[in-house]
């Protein structure tokens with residue numbers, strides 16, 4: 663090999679190094695890009711009550727952010743809708759698993775967490791979305807009606823938080839669904855609001871218990887949202903009244919709620935803990 667050959671081969675080695683360095687930089691940049699566009703890559707989320715409406719939208723949003731999602735639904739008759747949620751999650755390039763059952767029963771809540779662990783190896787994000795509502799004066803509530811609301815709005819939340827407290831991995835996110843009624847008062851919603859009241863308390867207190875594991879516990883409290891859950895309780899007149907209470911004179915829509923849930927699930931919300939975020943277009947404030 664001549665001196666010139668050495669020079670050439672050194673140059674090609676350097677060029678090779680340059681290409682490798684460039685490739686490395688590109689890979690790092692791609693990785694950084696993926697972290698920005700898929701901040702929940704490698705995370706596993708559970709969303710309860712996800713056959714449609716808000717639960718479905720939350721599932722798809724978390725999938726879009728990179729998480730694999732356990733899609734919970736309540737009743738066998740609605741399996742087709744839950745499967746559609748799964749399809750939409752998978753369309754985001756995420757994995758999905760289904761779990762069914764009445765979450766007022768502790769064993770079904772355990773099964774929901776086990777579905778996450780068996781399919782995806784753990785749980786990082788829990789979105790306690792399932793809930794039930796009946797609008798009628800307290801004096802007219804039967805024992806069965808009270809039990810139906812208490813079972814899902816209150817007891818199921820306890821069961822889920824108990825599982826979450828030991829199963830959610832360090833740095834995880836627990837997000838609970840409250841209601842803006844907790845910041846106000848409205849006739850006919852005493853039992854709905856009363857059974858949802860623990861959401862705020864459990865959130866505040868559990869945040870302290872799980873904080874050392876860098877797990878955050880927050881809740882969000884929507885005002886009236888344009889889903890059948892709200893409309894089935896209301897008349898045209900009372901709907902118009904509720905809409906006028908917001909600063910934009912309208913009901914909330916699911917897309918108003920999504921950015922807050924996305925934020926609470928994201929790494930960037932680490933310093934938000936034990937809070938209830940009111941999402942209601944200024945309908946009620948606390």
Ligand SMILES: NC(=O)c1ccc[n+]([C@@H]2O[C@H](COP(=O)([O-])OP(=O)(O)OC[C@H]3O[C@@H](n4cnc5c(N)ncnc54)[C@H](OP(=O)(O)O)[C@@H]3O)[C@@H](O)[C@H]2O)c1
Pocket residue numbers: 710711712713714715716717735736737740763764765766791792793794813814839840841842883884885886887888889890891892
């Ligand atoms: N829409 C609003 O105006 C509004 C406002 C504030 C807060 N929220 C809260 O937002 C959440 C989602 O509401 P949404 O409007 O999206 O209505 P939704 O689709 O009816 O969501 C409620 C979900 O919870 C499930 N569920 C009810 N009882 C259950 C039980 N015992 N076990 C397991 N799952 C059960 C329902 O399943 P089935 O339908 O099959 O029973 C349904 O999928 C609820 O927690 C609600 O309290 C809603």
